[in-house]
Amino acid sequence: MPSPMQLQMSMFKYLVTQKLKGVEKYPLVMMLEPLFACNLECAGCGKIQYPTEILRKRLSPEEVFESAEECGAPIVSIAGGEPLIHPEIDQIVDGLVARGKFIYLCSNAILLEKNIHKFKPSPNLIFSIHLDGLEKTHDRMVCKEGVYKVAVDAIKLAKSLGFQVMTNSTIFQGEDAAEFRRFFDSLMELGVNGMMISPGYAYEKAPQQDIFLKNEQTKSWFNEVLGDWRKKGWDFNHSPWYLDFLQGKRDYDCTPWGNPLRNVFGWQRPCYLMADGGYAKTYRELVETTDWSKYGHASGNPKCANCMTHCGFEPTSVSDMFSSWSKFFSMVRDFATIQCPRKAQKAYPRDGRPYDQLEREAAGKA
Secondary structure, three states: OOOOHHHHHHHHHHHHHHHHHOOOOOOOEEEEOOOOOOOOOOOOOOHHHOOHHHHOOOOOHHHHHHHHHHHOOOEEEEOOOOHHHOOOHHHHHHHHHHOOOEEEEEEOOOOHHHHHHHOOOOOOEEEEEEOOOOHHHHHHHOOOOOHHHHHHHHHHHHHHOOOEEEEEEEEOOOOOHHHHHHHHHHHHHHOOOEEEEEEOOOOOOOOOOOOOOOHHHHHHHHHHHHOOHHHOOOOEOOOHHHHHHHOOOOOOOOOOOOOOEEEOOEEEOOOOOOOOOOEEOOHHHHHHHOOHHHOOHHHOOOOOOOOOOHHHHHHHHHHHHOOOHHHHHHHHHHHHHOOOOOOOOOOOOOOOOOHHHHHHHHHHHO
């Protein structure tokens, strides 16, 4: 997997520690929404539908740091809304990095070029850029033309400045399998450090409700698209067993406490996707007082029936890998079978051409 070595080792140490301590419910990633405001109105998102007084709310850096320290997860994924709208986002990122956290800073990239000077390249910071396919598909899903080109240019700029960049893609009804295979190839050629991909969840507030995949549709689509992905040289920033789950090759239930969400209301019950249980004031209250039996496939909760998103099921796959020595060694062997990623392009200079192309041109002139 393409995550930085420091992140991999930190996560490995964290997981082993939780197992040795006998901790049953522990977080892998703290999901953070320091605001709901956004500069897009995507078809599959309901955050922008909140009333104006809610969209104006912001978590302070101090509130974020307190929550991150209480939660204890080694990774913090900063989403929203659009995090780059937050006037103190650089202070939030710097403070979390100073506390040893690994950061996924999620963005639609519209404001990245304008704000990139606020950040410093670091092994602990990864820009996670929203891309839902190639140009026509992505612009259709974000309901605005030209966003794909802006995002690609922002990726090139960030890479040229030494930042780590990954992409985050959500899959909806009717997406073309062949297009997404080309999409994965294009991202590898662009030189991204990894790709995340997940089926969309049917948010009640989402303006379009007919675009979400059902459970069996998800398995069929991912099985067709991914195929034997281990031999493709695609860098997915996922547990390989989670990708097997998406293809219907493994059967998991949800671990809703694995990626807990802290937002402007508090700690959301039960998970990043649903707020049926209201909000807890502290992470401890979230874990200890939520009735987890009401959620997941086995619960029979209709809102969970078609969910196969990474925030609920990837923690299950990771926990499964560490559930026994035999599975741990099976995981190690599995990682060894994944084809080494094709050589990523070197960072892009500002004119948009990869450095290896410039090197070839220079050699030709010599």
